Every structure is written in C-alpha cells, then in structure tokens.
Amino acid sequence: MDVDRSPRVGVLLREWRRRRRLSQLDLALLADTSTRHLSCVETGRSRPSRAMVLRLADALEVPLRERNTLLLAADYAPAYRESGLDDVGMAQIRAALDMMLTAHEPYPAVVVDRWWNVVTGNGAMSVLMAGIPPQVLVPQPNVFRLTLHPDGLATRLANAGEVRALLLERLLRQVQATGDAQLRALYEEVCRYPVPAEQETVPAGGPAARPGPIQVPLRIRTPGGELSLFSTMATFGAPADVTLSELAIELFYPLDEFTAEALRAAAAGP
Secondary structure, eight states, X not given: OHHHHHHHHHHHHHHHHHHTTOOHHHHHHHTTSOHHHHHHHHHTSSOOOHHHHHHHHHHTTOOHHHHHHHHHHTTOOOSSBOOOTTSGGGHHHHHHHHHHHHHHTTSOEEEEOTTOBEEEEOGGGHHHHTTOOXXXXXSSOBHHHHHHSTTTGGGGBTTHHHHXXXXXXXXXXXXXXXXXXXXXXXXXXXXXXXXXXXGSSOOTTOGGGSOSSOSSOEEEEETTXXXXXXXXXXXXXXXXXXXXXXXXXXXXXXXXXXXXXXXXXXXXXX
C-alpha cells in the first residue's frame, strides 16, 4: 500500500524541486537528508515520513495549500487548516485588516487573495474603480482584470503600455513559481485582451530613462489632472492557516504632492 502511494508524492516533490531549479544535492543539503534518500522518495522506492514531507516542503518554500496536497499524496492528514474570513476564529484578522485599510485612507488600499481576487478595500479605492463597468467586476473583482481589461482602468492610464508589460511579467513569474492552474488561466486570459495601438509598446527610452525612484508608477488621468501612485505589498508573518497565508494587502501611496492633495480632497468630499 505504501509503495503504491509514494510515487505520487515523489512526482510532486520532483516537480517542485525542478520549479525551484534545485538539484537533488541542493535540496538534500537544504533539507538535511541524503541525495540517495531523496532520489528514492522521488522515484517511489521509499515513502517519506510526515516530518520529511514537511521538511522538504519548507526547503522548497512550497505554499501551505500545496503542503497539504503533498501530505495527502503521501497518505498523511493535512497540517494546515483553511478557514473562511467570516469564521469566528478569524475575528482578530478581520479587525486587523479593517484597521490597516481605514488607517491608510485617504490613500487607496485593497486586500487580495492568492489569485488576485479582491477580498475587500477601503473607501479611497473608488479613485481606481471609478467608471469601471459591471461586466469587468464579474465573477468577482480581480486586480489584473480591473487594470488590464480594455473597459477597465487601462482606459484611464497615461502609461498603460508600461503597466501592462510590468503586470504581465510579474504574473508570469508567479505562474512559473507556483505552477498554479488558476493563475495560469488568469495570465492567458489577460494576455488575450485587445491592446490599443498606443499601448502596444513601452515609450522610447523605457521607464529607466525617467527620473524618479519608481520605474513604473500608476499614472491615472482624471478630470482634475494626472495622479501618480506607487504601491507596496504587505503579508501576514508566519501564518498557520491556508487562507491567511494567501492574503496580501496592497497599499497605494502618492508619488507627488499634487496626487496627495487630490486624494485628500476626494476623501473630504464636496
């Protein structure tokens, strides 16, 4: 029975090792095991212990969701729970998210899941969401659809070509690092969006030719003038829950005083 099940976990571990571009020797050193044992695990000649599966997953920096998959493939119970954000045990997490989003106003902030679906955002996100038609928001708002769809934010971006190139590069790297089928489907979808001729290429000289600390800011055209924003990403440290491990908070900041004042004015209302 053990031998019948072990090739499956071995194949998965080998895929993760190759995805991380590690040799068997590299991984064996990181996981404090022998190359011979690792080879036997990958080929199915040896069934790894639960502790070994977790050690290899840690060395390979496998996300928690996939660590559970590895454990199940080796016939062990999952090690990490997956809670809903509405669960009672996640109350403090929800409170922390609300606090971060509110404290960041009048600047936009949004919480996304692993697939860049919008979980929640603050009131200042209306600056980015203004005018986006309902069909772009289904089946649920997604950062890449909102930004790159021809009916989405792309129509208001002064540097849409640069933003598109940067986002597609980042998403492709994430697909390659995780092997996630849903992320790959998202990448293939947004790549197929029609691109206006003026957005097809990065302006001459490239982003590096421009002065400033940010290569590709988000430059949004508005009736009151052009807003310039950059963003940072925040995640929870040492998560033990699949849902929590996959949440990220994107915080947008003004890149100039005009943008800062415009966002403050928008928050203050008429």
